[in-house]
Amino acid sequence: xxxxxTGPLHERYDEILSERALGLIETLHRAYDGRRRELLGRxxxxxxxxxxxxxxxxxxxxxxxxxxxxWRVAPPAPGIVDRRVEITGPTDRKMTINALNSGAKVWLxxxxxxxxxxxxxxxxxxLNLLDAITRKIDFRTGTKSYALKPDxxxxxxxxxxxxxxxxxxxxxxxxxETSGSLVDFALYFAACAQLQLxxxxxxxxxxxxxxxxxxxxxxxxxxxxxxxALGIPRGTIRATVLIETYPAAFEMEEILYELREHSxxxxxxxxxxMFSVIKTHRTSxxxxxxxxxxSVTMTVPFMRAYTELLVRTCHKxxxxxxxxxxxxIPSKDPAVNEQAFAKVEADKTREAGDGFDGSWVAHPxxxxxxxxxxxxxxxxxxxxxxxxxxxxxxxxxxxxxxAATPGEVTEAGLRNNVSVALQYLAVWLDGTGAVGIFxxxxxxxxxxxxxxxxxxxxxxxxxxxxxxxVSTELVERIADEEIAKLGDPARYAAARSLFLEVALAxxxxxxxxxxxxxxxx
Numbered sequence: 001x002x003x004x005x006t007g008p009l010h011e012r013y014d015e016i017l018s019e020r021a022l023g024l025i026e027t028l029h030r031a032y033d034g035r036r037r038e039l040l041g042r043x044x045x046x047x048x049x050x051x052x053x054x055x056x057x058x059x060x061x062x063x064x065x066x067x068x069x070x071w072r073v074a075p076p077a078p079g080i081v082d083r084r085v086e087i088t089g090p091t092d093r094k095m096t097i098n099a100l101n102s103g104a105k106v107w108l109x110x111x112x113x114x115x116x117x118x119x120x121x122x123x124x125x126x127l128n129l130l131d132a133i134t135r136k137i138d139f140r141t142g143t144k145s146y147a148l149k150p151d152x153x154x155x156x157x158x159x160x161x162x163x164x165x166x167x168x169x170x171x172x173x174x175x176x177e178t179s180g181s182l183v184d185f186a187l188y189f190a191a192c193a194q195l196q197l198x199x200x201x202x203x204x205x206x207x208x209x210x211x212x213x214x215x216x217x218x219x220x221x222x223x224x225x226x227x228x229a230l231g232i233p234r235g236t237i238r239a240t241v242l243i244e245t246y247p248a249a250f251e252m253e254e255i256l257y258e259l260r261e262h263s264x265x266x267x268x269x270x271x272x273x274m275f276s277v278i279k280t281h282r283t284s285x286x287x288x289x290x291x292x293x294x295s296v297t298m299t300v301p302f303m304r305a306y307t308e309l310l311v312r313t314c315h316k317x318x319x320x321x322x323x324x325x326x327x328x329i330p331s332k333d334p335a336v337n338e339q340a341f342a343k344v345e346a347d348k349t350r351e352a353g354d355g356f357d358g359s360w361v362a363h364p365x366x367x368x369x370x371x372x373x374x375x376x377x378x379x380x381x382x383x384x385x386x387x388x389x390x391x392x393x394x395x396x397x398x399x400x401x402x403a404a405t406p407g408e409v410t411e412a413g414l415r416n417n418v419s420v421a422l423q424y425l426a427v428w429l430d431g432t433g434a435v436g437i438f439x440x441x442x443x444x445x446x447x448x449x450x451x452x453x454x455x456x457x458x459x460x461x462x463x464x465x466x467x468x469x470v471s472t473e474l475v476e477r478i479a480d481e482e483i484a485k486l487g488d489p490a491r492y493a494a495a496r497s498l499f500l501e502v503a504l505a506x507x508x509x510x511x512x513x514x515x516x517x518x519x520x521x
Contacts, residue, residue: 002026002173002174003022003023003026003171004171004172004173004175005017005022005170005171006169006170006171006172007119007170007171008119010120010123012127013123015127015130016123016126016127016187016191017123017187018191020190021186021187021190021191022171023229024186024189024190024229024230025171025173025178025182025183025186025187027225028182028185028186028222028225028226029173029174029176029178029179029182030173030174031221031225032182032218032221032222032225033173033176033178033179033182035218036164036179036181036218039212039214039215039218040164040165042212043211046211046247046280047279047282050280050281050283050284051283055396055400056246056247056250056396056399056400057250057396058250058251058396059250059251059254062251062253062254065253065254066253066254071257072260072317073256073259073260073261073263073265073317073318074262074263075318076264076382076383077201077202077238078201078202079202079204080105080106080156080158080204080238080264080320081383082105082358082382083105083106083320083322083358084105084357084358084359084370084371084375084378084382084383085103085104085105085106085358085361085367085370085371085374086104086105086106086108086158086322086358086360086361087104087107087155087360087361087362087363087364087367088108088110088114088360088361088362089107089108089109089110089114089362089434090115090121090125090432090433090434091109091110091115091121091124091125091128091129092121092124092125092128093128093139094141095434096109096128096129096131096132096137097132097137097138097139097146097147098146098364100132100149100154100155100157101148101149101154101364102155102367103153103155103368103371104155104361104364104367104371105156105358106155106156106158107155107156107157107158108158109125109129109157109158109159110160110434110443111125111160111161111184112160112161112162112163112209112444113208113272113433113443113444113445114433114434114443114444115433115434116428116431116432116433117166117168117180117520118431118520119520120431121431121433122168122170122183122184122187123187126187126188129157129159129188130191130192130195132148133157133195133196133199135148135151151199156201156204157204158204158205159184159188159203159204159205159206160205160206160207160208161181161182161183161184161185161188161205161207161208162180162183162184162208163180163181163209163210164179164181164209164210164215164218165209165510165511165514166179166180166181166511166513166514166517167179167180167517168180168183169517169520171183185205185222185226186226188203189203189226189230189232189237190230193232193236193237194230197232197236202237202238203232203236203237204237204238204240204264205238205239205240206239206240206241206242206267207219207239207241207242208242208244208272209242209272210242210245210255211245211247211248212247212248212251213251213257213258214258216254216258216259217258219239219258220258220259220261220262223237223262234261235261235262237262238262238263238264239262239263239264240263240264240265240266240267240320240322241255241256241259241263241265241266241267242266242267242269242272243255243266243267243268243273243306243310244269244273244276244445245272245273245276245280246273246276246277246279246280246281247276247280249273249306249309249310250396250399252309252313252314253313253316253317256313256314256317256319257317260317264319264320265314265319265320265321265322265357266310266313266314266319266320267321267322267323267324267360268298268307268310268321268322268324268356269324269325269445270298270303270324270325270445271293271445271446271448272445272448273306274293274296275445275448275452277290277402278290278449278452278453278455278456279452279510281402282455282456282459282508285460286403286460287403289402289457289460289462290402290456291408291409291413292407292409292412292413292416293417293449293450293453294413294416295406295407296405296407298324298347298350299350300404301398301401301404301405302398302399302404305394305398305401306394307323307351307354308389308392308394309394311354311356311389311392312355312388312389312390312392312394314385315355315384315386315387315388315389316388318385319385320357320383320385321355321356321357322356322357322358322360323348323351323356323360324347324351324359324360325360325361325362326344326348326359326360326362326366326369326370327362327440327442328340328341328362328363328366328439328440328441329362329363329436329439329440329441330363330365331439336439340439344366344369344370345372348369348370348373348374349373352373352374352377352378353377354389355384355387355389357383357384357385358374358383359374362434362441363441408465409462409463409464409465409470410464410465410466411464411465411466411468413453414454414457414464414470414474414475414478415478415482416450417450417451417453417454418450418454418475418478418479418482418499419482419485420437420438420442420446420447421446421447421450421451421495421499421503422482422483422486422492422495422496422499423435423437423486423495424437424442424443424444424446424447425447425494425498425499425512425516426491426494426495428444428495429494429495429498444512444513447512448511448512451499451503452508454470454503454504455502455503455504457470458470458471458475458503458504472504475500475503475504476500479496479499479500494519498512498515498516498519501515502515
């Protein structure tokens with residue numbers, strides 16, 4: 001075996017970094033890392049084509065897949081038939097217990113946007129998942145102790161590995177860095193797939209940041225190889241794809257088709273989707289310029305077209321359609337809670353009415369609100385996949401109609417982007433990938449949209465409501481002013497450096513998590 005583990009080996013790490021797991025990583029790396037890198041290169045080619053004037057659209061070469069009325073994805077798997085409430089969060093020990101106990105139907109065990117991929121988090125998170133499945137997990141802090149409820153009250157675990165673009169520097173095959181996606185997948189699959197089958201469920205995944213059906217095909221091939229390698233029945237794996245990139249919105253049916261024997265549906269994001277709009281049209285001027293991010297709701301024309309198409313596509317093919325995130329964290333202020341809960345309830349009511357089969361929350365305190373809304377629509381039914389939404393027809397032009405988004409760019413919006421990004425990055429660089437900021441649970445997606453908006457506004461020389469033009473000097477000044485409000489400037493020095501590096505770069509940086517990851521040993 002030509003696998004080198006360069007990270008430190010702490011207590012019990014051998015349970016995750018087993019010969020079985022490392023052998024699977026070696027097999028998958030040699031079989032698929034070349035294709036992964038080639039597909040990442042295709043992303044850059046697509047951006048170059050858009051810069052040259054070729055617009056996104058539905059692919060003519062795959063029209064037969066879209067036009068064929070017969071094919072369907074695999075039927076819902078045990079444990080993920082009813083997904084009316086899903087809670088998301090990182091795989092630290094406390095969150096693992098609280099999420100599983102939350103009353104949600106599914107826990108998105110997040111090793112991606114809500115997780116800083118330090119070596120200790122990568123392996124330690126896998127140990128927490130293993131301990132949860134074998135019921136060996138507990139957690140104590142001060143006078144508080146946490147333990148799991150009975151099995152029939154626990155959420156189903158669905159693991160989100162890192163995206164195709166992220167490397168894992170601590171595991172090398174033939175001297176090469178491996179894929180964070182393949183490492184996260186293989187470590188969980190090797191340790192827990194059979195254990196989940198023994199419990200009557202299976203190894204389930206959320207797949208992030210994909211930009212094409214070819215990337216979904218790569219995942220499907222990985223699944224087939226892994227199941228064969230470890231003697232797991234083919235089709236046992238089920239995966240839900242996050243449609244959180246602009247290009248993927250034009251390939252939803254093709255993505256479901258590529259994964260059809262392993263598919264569990266699609267999910268509609270928000271911040272990452274808006275981040276991808278800016279990234280994809282980075283040189284398109286004001287036609288794809290977004291106003292203050294908090295003013296861009298899911299009901300503006302281009303977002304409405306995207307969510308309507310997602311539900312129609314999923315239900316046409318027998319797949320779950322899962323809605324977006326309620327990021328609100330209940331506070332001690334009753335007035336703040338009253339307003340926030342009303343907004344969350346209205347948003348979930350829209351989703352349930354549109355045909356979504358479930359939705360996300362970020363905090364256990366929001367589970368009941370989401371469940372109540374979906375209970376009112378679903379009743380005793382586990383989902384509403386039979387709601388076909390044949391009334392929906394979405395064109396490429398509607399998906400591309402960002403210019404119809406109402407709103408303006410304000411100094412308050414700029415300051416909020418700067419402050420939230422700095423606060424989040426300071427915590428991320430310290431090893432924590434999810435943090436409450438201004439009563440919202442934030443993860444890497446928030447930092448991405450925040451710095452991307454600033455990059456776009458500066459490039460387009462946007463004039464704020466105050467009359468000031470967004471410039472390098474203005475962003476740097478606001479960063480220093482916001483840090484002064486937060487106190488302890490030394491704590492934010494590294495975050496400030498990283499933030500300004502990506503927000504003010506001459507050339508757009510595709511993912512801030514790549515230069516951020518390089519800052520770790």
